[in-house]
Amino acid sequence: MIRPKVDGIYDLRTIEQLLKLGVRRFSFDLRPRSLNFIQHYRVHEILKQIGLRHDLQFSFHFADENSMLIEKFLTDLQTIVGASQEDWDRGLLLLEFSGREDFEILDQFERPYRWHLFKNADWGKASRARSMKGVTLNFNYLAESFEAGMIHSLCSNLHTIFSKQTFHLERQWDSNVFPSLLELFDFEDVALMIDQHVEVCFRNVDAVKLATGLKPFLSP
Numbered sequence: 001m002i003r004p005k006v007d008g009i010y011d012l013r014t015i016e017q018l019l020k021l022g023v024r025r026f027s028f029d030l031r032p033r034s035l036n037f038i039q040h041y042r043v044h045e046i047l048k049q050i051g052l053r054h055d056l057q058f059s060f061h062f063a064d065e066n067s068m069l070i071e072k073f074l075t076d077l078q079t080i081v082g083a084s085q086e087d088w089d090r091g092l093l094l095l096e097f098s099g100r101e102d103f104e105i106l107d108q109f110e111r112p113y114r115w116h117l118f119k120n121a122d123w124g125k126a127s128r129a130r131s132m133k134g135v136t137l138n139f140n141y142l143a144e145s146f147e148a149g150m151i152h153s154l155c156s157n158l159h160t161i162f163s164k165q166t167f168h169l170e171r172q173w174d175s176n177v178f179p180s181l182l183e184l185f186d187f188e189d190v191a192l193m194i195d196q197h198v199e200v201c202f203r204n205v206d207a208v209k210l211a212t213g214l215k216p217f218l219s220p
Helices: 012-021 040-050 067-081 085-089 103-107 123-127 139-147 151-161 180-184 207-217
Strands: 003-007 025-029 057-062 093-098 113-116 132-138 166-171 189-193 199-201
Touching: 003 057, 003 207, 012 040, 012 207, 040 067, 085 093, 093 132, 123 151, 132 139, 139 151, 139 166, 139 180, 151 180, 189 207
Parallel strands: 003 025, 003 189, 025 057, 057 093, 093 113, 113 132, 132 166, 166 189
Antiparallel strands: none
C-alpha cells in the first residue's frame, strides 16, 4: 500500500487530525500564489509545537522564490525549530520545488529535495542535479500518456533517466487511478492536496471528509 502524504497543510489542528488517522508525511505550501500558502513563521510555529520526530516527515514546497528568502527559511528552521543536518540526512525533512530548472541554485542549499516534473522540462539536466532525491509525477500528466498509448514508453524513459531518484505521485482525492499505473511505478508515496474535497469551507478541513478520503491509503 502506498503511503499517503498530505500537502498544503495550513494549521496545527489538521496535522493533529492526520496523526490520529495514521498519516506520517506532511507538506507545507510556501508558494505565495497557492491557495494553501502558509507564511514562513507559521510553519516554524507549528513545527515547534509538533516537534521533529523520527517517525514523521515534513517537506517544504517552493516554486520560483528568491534564493535568499529560502535560505532565511532554512536558517530559521534551524534556530527556531532545532532542525539539524542529521534530520535532513535521515529524510525527516525535505524541500520540494516546482516550475523551475535552475538546479545549480537548488543544489546550493545542500538539502535533499523532490522535483515536480512538468511538460517540456529538460529531464537530462534534471537527472544531473546533485541534491535531487525524488521526482514527483502529476497524475493528470500520466493519465494523458495512458490515453495516448504512451505510458509504457514514458515509464521506461523516466526509469532510465532518473534511475537514482525515487518516484512520487500527486493526485486529486477523486482521481480514478488506472490499475497498471501502480504496476509501472513503485511510488514511495502519494500526495493529496488539502482542497474543497476535504474542506467544509475555504481553509477549514472537515474531519469526516478527511478520514473518508484517506481510508483507501491507510491500513484498517
